[in-house]
Amino acid sequence: MNIERDTVGLHTFMQDRKxxxxxxxxxxxxxxxxxxxxxRHQLSDKETEExxxxxxxxxxxxxxxxxxxxxxxxxxxTGDSVGTIAISIADDGFLIEAVxxxxxxxxxxxxxTLVDLSVKDAKELRKLYRQRLKDGPPDDSVGAGLGFIExxxxxxxxxxxxxxxxxxxxxxxxxxxx
Amino acid sequence: xxxxxxxxxxxxxxxxxxxxxxxxxxxxxxxxxxxxVLEALEENMGISNGSFKVVIELYxxxxxxxxxxxxxxxxxxxxxESGREILIQWCYRxxxxxxxxxxxxxxxxxxxxxxxxxxxxxxxxG
Numbered sequence: 001m002n003i004e005r006d007t008v009g010l011h012t013f014m015q016d017r018k019x020x021x022x023x024x025x026x027x028x029x030x031x032x033x034x035x036x037x038x039x040r041h042q043l044s045d046k047e048t049e050e051x052x053x054x055x056x057x058x059x060x061x062x063x064x065x066x067x068x069x070x071x072x073x074x075x076x077x078t079g080d081s082v083g084t085i086a087i088s089i090a091d092d093g094f095l096i097e098a099v100x101x102x103x104x105x106x107x108x109x110x111x112x113t114l115v116d117l118s119v120k121d122a123k124e125l126r127k128l129y130r131q132r133l134k135d136g137p138p139d140d141s142v143g144a145g146l147g148f149i150e151x152x153x154x155x156x157x158x159x160x161x162x163x164x165x166x167x168x169x170x171x172x173x174x175x176x177x178x
Numbered sequence: 179x180x181x182x183x184x185x186x187x188x189x190x191x192x193x194x195x196x197x198x199x200x201x202x203x204x205x206x207x208x209x210x211x212x213x214x215v216l217e218a219l220e221e222n223m224g225i226s227n228g229s230f231k232v233v234i235e236l237y238x239x240x241x242x243x244x245x246x247x248x249x250x251x252x253x254x255x256x257x258x259e260s261g262r263e264i265l266i267q268w269c270y271r272x273x274x275x276x277x278x279x280x281x282x283x284x285x286x287x288x289x290x291x292x293x294x295x296x297x298x299x300x301x302x303x304g
Binding site for chain 2: 022029032033036037045048050051052055057058062065122126129130132136137146147150154
């Protein structure tokens, strides 16, 4: 490792992209409990409306729990899910980024879900959310199956991509909140 | 009966005439937390047949918790349909569009209960 290129480079990289929070590694519920509040306090200051901070927090929690439950990449020692989440200042709000490996079959379901959600407006998202609440979760869901719908309702816009990965597919999610 | 507030779950207080839920809800395992709460609700509501008041003041809840709230309101609605007098107050901070919207979402499913959306002024909370 080179101090200039790697370590100063990391600092500059984070500063330039205005990433105020980033975690990459084993994601567990214990970790979430520990970091949730510091992350949230970091978001709420005089310059950020509490309502916006809460929305960012909501997307952060949903995506963190998605990684915990569905990441296909696990640590060798504990079997914990591995992923990356970052919160950055962007436009007039925040950008939440999440990256984690998913299985090929999960990729297919996810892609279909997200394509479907990306063309829905607020009213349609609300209707879908309420329908899912009544119907109950899909079979392979750990939670209520509402996470991505919830996120779609909270963000101004979102993007996603899947890239080749040896353990399945690398799922990349980007959501903007303001 | 009281369920103490934790970092990720709300304060819940139940009497034979009332239920209060305050705080935030994003537990690790929603069923584990909510099963005893719903059980206690049924128990307390079963004591008498008088009017029952529910006050909910949540600042954040995750998508898994939405399912718990849905089941919670569904139970109240069933009781109201059987003739029980039930008042629900969904409290939200004035600028909190998200919680207001959530309150409106749940309102659509509880026709037999009296359901009020109550705006509250934000306090300087810790």
